[in-house]
Amino acid sequence: MSDDKKFTLWVLAWPIFIEMFLQFLLGTADTLMVSRISDGAVAVVGISTQLFAAVTILFMTVANGAGVLIAQKLGARRPEDARTVAIMSVNISVVIGAVLSLALYLFARDIAALLQVPAALLPLADTYISIVGGGMTLTAAMAALSTAIRNTGNTRGPMYIAIGMNVIHVVLNYAFIYGAFGFPQWGLSGVAVSTLVSRLLATIVLAFLFVHSFERRIGWKDLLQFDRPLFRETMQIGWPMGVHSASWVFSQLILFSFIAMLGAKELAARTYMNTMESFCFTLGYSVAMALQIQIAHLFGAGRKQEAYRAAYRGMWTGLAVVMTNALLLYVFGSKALSLFTVDTEIVALGVALLGLNLLLQPGKMINMAMGSALTGVGDTRFIMITGVFSLWLLATPFSYFLGIRLEWGLAGIYASMIADEYLRGFLVLRRWKSGKMLRPATASPGHQAVSAQS
Known part of the structure; x- marks a missing residue:
């Protein structure tokens, strides 16, 4: 497919829509299934989602800036620069995600209390945030990999992976919430484990797709690449995006705390x-x-x-x-x-x-x-x-x-x-x-x- 056809709005948009719609279905299925546990569990998932969106800003600053630069460099016929930017964004995002994983795992209950989670819901929040938050490095890897792949014009690949991830997640949710297929009935803890497993599998497949996304295949030695001028260019685009996204997400987090007060x-x-x-x-x-x-x-x-x-x-x-x-x-x-x-x-x-x-x-x-x-x-x-x-x-x-x-x-x-x-x-x-x-x-x-x- 020629670049002109590859980068038309419709060709780019429909796979993204299917991917986003599947994420919507994932969220809907999550909410429906968790609502069978209790409305309190739903509230915990809701405010935890806002928390996770807030902390992802730290690695999405790099990933989003890199995504824009990848598309610009490919448009300018500079594929090697685009490839280098993509590699750097994945490496840095994963490191940031690992640090966040450790913090969320260790301080889950304290964070929940700061978010004004009602005292009766704190044990549930502690469990959910520590498990899902503890896997934040997977979220970072998925975000960086899918953003890089998508900005090469390949929006179908992340879509297919999203389909598989959603199917696995919903099936595991059902198994852990209801104790089906011989699985233990773990309730909200099971939902958290289901989230981690589906994200791990998606990350593995995205990584395979990523190494084949550019004209020259990405090898192990390439992962050590770091180009300071390109990184500076990435951050010039990315840091204002990060500040803006942080402002939006943290304001939403505060709004959720206002709603929790109600x-x-x-x-x-x-x-x-x-x-x-x-x-x-x-x-x-x-x-x-x-x-x-x-x-x-x-x-x-x-x-x-x-x-x-x-x-x-x-x-x-x-x-x-x-x-x-x-x-x-x-x-x-x-x-x-x-x-x-x-x-x-x-x-x-x-x-x-x-x-x-x-x-x-x-x-x-x-x-x-x-x-x-x-x-x-x-x-x-x-x-x-x-x-x-x-x-x-x-x-x-x-x-x-x-x-x-x-x-x-x-x-x-x-x-x-x-x-x-x-x-x-x-x-x-x-x-x-x-x-x-x-x-x-x-x-x-x-x-x-x-x-x-x-």
Whole structure:
């Protein structure tokens, strides 16, 4: 397949969508199965997921920066540079993941207490965080490997691996929760072990695919490679992405602690809504990820006018899909919530948020699409500045003020999230429309066309 066909939005997006959708199904299956243990177990999984998302920022800073640079270098016909960047990103991510594994294993209960997990749920949280968190090095390896592979234009490989991982995980979940197939009935501990086993197998297969992802096969001696200028270039893109992602994830972690202050039912309701909302933006997020790879490749090849127009196509495509999904969720959401829990209070809390979700998702899609476009051309500092500003001066304080102080509860927290998404979406859209990030390339015909359109 030619590079032009390999890096089209649809060819890149559909395998990412299937991979993301399978992850959504994995999360849904997890939540459904864990809900058979107790609503408290669901709350533990929910807040633990936010914790794990927060700590992964440390290695995703390298992996994400490397992903953008890999696509740019391949677009610029510099495959050896792309290969070196990929190797460095995997090595550094695994080392960071190993350190995080040790910390999460040793201090699981202390961390859970800091997150305001109710005292009755601390034993469950201790077990889950220590086991799943103890395997964070696998998460780091998977993230770095799949990001590198995906940015070579091969989005199908990670998709197939995700299919296998999800099937294994769901089967093991069922076995450990219900004691099926002769397995011990380990409850939430079994869910954690299932997560580790499926991730280990996925990491092994991803590693095999990774060594064959470039023109020259990666050998054991290649793993010692380190190129300081390329690493510096990776971090110039990656560290603002890391700060922005950290701001978002830690703000979400704080929001979860606010929700935990409201009570265990509110925490469970938000966890269920997180699972259901994933249905809304899974395809939109896939479009955004594909758009980032496409634009990075076009930008690296010097095709800036095409990159400029591609961002808008991706945004409108994502908006159409996300709004369709949000409407479906609004219509069928109450029935879906009833699948997760029989607690009428939790169902009522979730139903009350379905209308607000209709407002939330378009703003989130604009953010994802245009933010991905800016990331693809390396304009990550602007995203970092606007994200830090909006998340910490708007979303987080207003969530506390509306949700806790004014006692609006989950509705107040959602209102703050909506305001944050639209503010950031407006700022990144305005930035892309200005064309500023495409101008340093000198006054080429492509540059002049972009300037005229902006």
